[in-house]
Amino acid sequence: MTRILLMGNPNVGKSALFSRLTGVQAIVSNYPGTTINYTRGYMKLGEETAEVIDVPGTYTLEPTSEAEEIALRLLDSGDIVINVANAINLERNLYLTLQLLERGIPMVVALNLWDDTRHRGVDIDLEKLRGLLGVPVIPTVALTGEGVKELVENVPRAISPHRPPGTRDQRWANIGKIIEQVQRISHRHHTWRERLADASVNQVSGGLIALAALASSFFVIRFIGEGLINYVLDPLFNNLWAPVILKLSQLLGGGGFLHDIVVGKIAGGEINFLQSFGLLTSGLYVPLGVVLPYIVAFYLVLGILEDTGYLPRLAVLMDTILHRLGLHGYTIIPNLLGLGCNVPAILATRILESKRERFIAATLISIAVPCAALQAMIFGLVGARGLEYVAIVYGTLFAVWIILGIILNHTVKGFSPELLIEIPPYRLPPWRAVLQKLWLRTYSFLAEAIPIILGAILAVNILYILGVFNAIANFTAPVVTGLLGLPKEAVTALVIGFLRKDVALGMLAPLALTSGQLVVGSVVLAMLFPCVATFVVMLRELGVVNMLKAVGIMIVAALVTGGILNLIL
Amino acid sequence: MHRFGGRFKDNKPEADPVTLAQLKSGQSGTVVDIQGGHRMTDRLNALGIIPGKKITKASAMLMRGPVTIEVDRVEVAIGFGMASKVMVRPDRVP
Ligand SMILES: Nc1nc2c(ncn2[C@@H]2O[C@H](COP(=O)(O)OP(=O)(O)OP(=O)(O)O)[C@@H](O)[C@H]2O)c(=O)[nH]1
Ligand SMILES: [Mg+2]
Numbered sequence: 001m002t003r004i005l006l007m008g009n010p011n012v013g014k015s016a017l018f019s020r021l022t023g024v025q026a027i028v029s030n031y032p033g034t035t036i037n038y039t040r041g042y043m044k045l046g047e048e049t050a051e052v053i054d055v056p057g058t059y060t061l062e063p064t065s066e067a068e069e070i071a072l073r074l075l076d077s078g079d080i081v082i083n084v085a086n087a088i089n090l091e092r093n094l095y096l097t098l099q100l101l102e103r104g105i106p107m108v109v110a111l112n113l114w115d116d117t118r119h120r121g122v123d124i125d126l127e128k129l130r131g132l133l134g135v136p137v138i139p140t141v142a143l144t145g146e147g148v149k150e151l152v153e154n155v156p157r158a159i160s161p162h163r164p165p166g167t168r169d170q171r172w173a174n175i176g177k178i179i180e181q182v183q184r185i186s187h188r189h190h191t192w193r194e195r196l197a198d199a200s201v202n203q204v205s206g207g208l209i210a211l212a213a214l215a216s217s218f219f220v221i222r223f224i225g226e227g228l229i230n231y232v233l234d235p236l237f238n239n240l241w242a243p244v245i246l247k248l249s250q251l252l253g254g255g256g257f258l259h260d261i262v263v264g265k266i267a268g269g270e271i272n273f274l275q276s277f278g279l280l281t282s283g284l285y286v287p288l289g290v291v292l293p294y295i296v297a298f299y300l301v302l303g304i305l306e307d308t309g310y311l312p313r314l315a316v317l318m319d320t321i322l323h324r325l326g327l328h329g330y331t332i333i334p335n336l337l338g339l340g341c342n343v344p345a346i347l348a349t350r351i352l353e354s355k356r357e358r359f360i361a362a363t364l365i366s367i368a369v370p371c372a373a374l375q376a377m378i379f380g381l382v383g384a385r386g387l388e389y390v391a392i393v394y395g396t397l398f399a400v401w402i403i404l405g406i407i408l409n410h411t412v413k414g415f416s417p418e419l420l421i422e423i424p425p426y427r428l429p430p431w432r433a434v435l436q437k438l439w440l441r442t443y444s445f446l447a448e449a450i451p452i453i454l455g456a457i458l459a460v461n462i463l464y465i466l467g468v469f470n471a472i473a474n475f476t477a478p479v480v481t482g483l484l485g486l487p488k489e490a491v492t493a494l495v496i497g498f499l500r501k502d503v504a505l506g507m508l509a510p511l512a513l514t515s516g517q518l519v520v521g522s523v524v525l526a527m528l529f530p531c532v533a534t535f536v537v538m539l540r541e542l543g544v545v546n547m548l549k550a551v552g553i554m555i556v557a558a559l560v561t562g563g564i565l566n567l568i569l
Numbered sequence: 570m571h572r573f574g575g576r577f578k579d580n581k582p583e584a585d586p587v588t589l590a591q592l593k594s595g596q597s598g599t600v601v602d603i604q605g606g607h608r609m610t611d612r613l614n615a616l617g618i619i620p621g622k623k624i625t626k627a628s629a630m631l632m633r634g635p636v637t638i639e640v641d642r643v644e645v646a647i648g649f650g651m652a653s654k655v656m657v658r659p660d661r662v663p
Contacts, residue, residue: 062611089641092615095615168614172614201644203630203631203634319630319635320631320634418648419647420645423645
């Protein structure tokens with residue numbers, strides 16, 4: 001099958017174009033480095049079907065990060081390249097174009113973001129550009145689909161004009177000549193977006209904007225999350241689902257092995273969906289009734305932040321602080337992604353240039369950045385004791401993030417490079433794209449989390465029945481009770497935390513803990529062991545040795561922090 | 570770098586080159602040299618920072634934080650260390 005590669009500089013709209021060409025949804029965001037892995041789709045090419053690959057963005061064919069290495073490897077496997085270029089700054093984009101042409105692979109150029117050229121005062125002579133490059137050049141607007149049909153018609157005309165290989169300086173000289181002939185820039189006035197752009201990377205106004213953006217994000221997430229729980233999901237579970245479960249409980253005889261696995265424990269005709277721990281009670285209530293509302297709220301807000309183009313500006317503001325942790329400003333993006341789920345966050349570290357940076361970032365994320373599922377449970381359980389306890393949990397995790405980062409910065413060998421990023425223009429988030437992305441992420445949460453949650457609940461029930469938990473509890477009592485001040489049964493939650501942290505926190509609910517104990521339990525659970533999904537990506541991205549190192553750091557950090565909290569609270 | 574005065578072209582004095590880190594916010598200039606290794610030069614070139622290019626410094630963060638510039642209608646943020654290796658000749662103020 002013919003394999004078509006979408007290649008180009010970061011943030012030029014490759015993924016948006018990919019979705020247009022194949023109908024497959026890919027994550028589109030307004031910052032460079034969104035795509036860090038390849039996505040595959042198919043399109044009609046005349047009579048036959050061709051495979052289309054959305055490749056991570058790359059500035060040159062000399063890779064500086066794992067994501068760019070992936071792009072380079074994919075290039076060897078392609079038959080045709082659609083080189084997606086940014087019409088607003090063609091000059092810079094042409095470097096990769098020339099490098100690709102020198103490779104001798106058949107190519108067409110999609111001059112994307114064509115809609116921006118008008119109000120940005122950029123005028124490009126397409127005929128001349130076609131002549132100079134020797135390949136078809138099609139203006140496109142991936143956002144609206146404009147030009148996509150012409151692009152598809154021109155893919156079969158992709159050719160290689162056999163450009164001789166050149167050196168870096170020769171290429172830039174050639175590009176200078178091309179630009180002189182094809183591009184005209186007219187003057188224009190500053191827009192409000194550009195004024196906002198300047199304000200958000202200024203030390204003082206930028207700091208205020210960042211505080212306002214983060215604070216309002218937090219309140220909006222909480223407002224939407226709590227709203228969905230109080231007005232939609234709790235009524236659904238309590239009024240519609242509870243009667244069904246009570247009937248089922250009667251049918252199953254009100255007790256026994258099967259009853260406990262399916263329905264769980266029911267005390268006095270009242271169902272506590274969080275504590276009963278049956279597949280159809282807690283197994284559905286945890287993912288749908290507690291976590292889902294926060295997943296929706298979090299990814300809605302994150303999607304809007306991503307699409308406005310604010311995040312790279314936040315990266316600039318955070319750069320000085322993150323340098324103290326051995327990272328640079330850009331790592332704020334993987335860290336924020338980690339507040340949703342640690343798995344894509346650790347994958348996102350592929351855009352970082354050095355191994356050391358990736359190790360520090362992945363370790364910090366897996367230890368001190370709680371995912372949305374865990375946070376939802378923290379709000380539900382700890383929040384019920386008072387918001388000040390929630391604040392202690394967050395404050396502790398933040399302090400661990402900083403302190404551990406400083407320690408790692410002083411102990412991990414290697415170098416951490418400096419920030420160098422392109423800051424995209426502010427854009428109004430296209431609401432359709434925002435909703436599509438929200439759906440994509442919510443769906444993948446449901447598809448990936450529900451089976452594991454049900455599996456975890458099944459495992460809990462079986463391990464209880466077999467008495468395994470009792471044995472573990474007695475064995476670990478010195479640490480759990482002595483060091484952390486928790487009842488010895490709490491260890492079961494720490495064990496299940498390896499499967500799903502949300503279910504694990506739910507296991508602390510029936511233990512009648514004091515508020516202080518609940519805080520210790522939540523913090524230790526958040527820090528100790530990554531869940532199995534995170535564990536697998538860490539293994540893949542860091543390798544066995546570094547993954548083991550990270551886990552070692554994790555265990556020590558969790559026990560020390562838990563021990564200190566136990567002494568204070 | 571020249572120690573005294575500037576070179577003369579069209580009978581008007583030209584300012585001495587300064588590093589991008591030293592350039593004042595809001596000031597424009599022309600990139601004259603990148604004093605870094607091959608890899609760093611490659612990366613800066615890829616973002617449009619090439620000798621001969623006109624740039625405008627948009628802002629700088631305190632405490633040796635990153636410098637943001639505008640080059641070819643795009644904003645780019647550059648770490649302080651790298652910005653200290655990019656030589657820029659400031660525009661003459663009319
Ligand atoms: N106005 C306009 N915006 C566009 C167009 N194409 C893409 N965008 C926006 O540009 C941003 C980047 O789009 P992506 O598709 O994520 O870019 P990408 O090339 O895949 O980026 P990386 O994966 O980071 O390399 C998003 O905010 C899109 O909504 C277009 O033709 N016009
Ligand atoms: Mg992409």
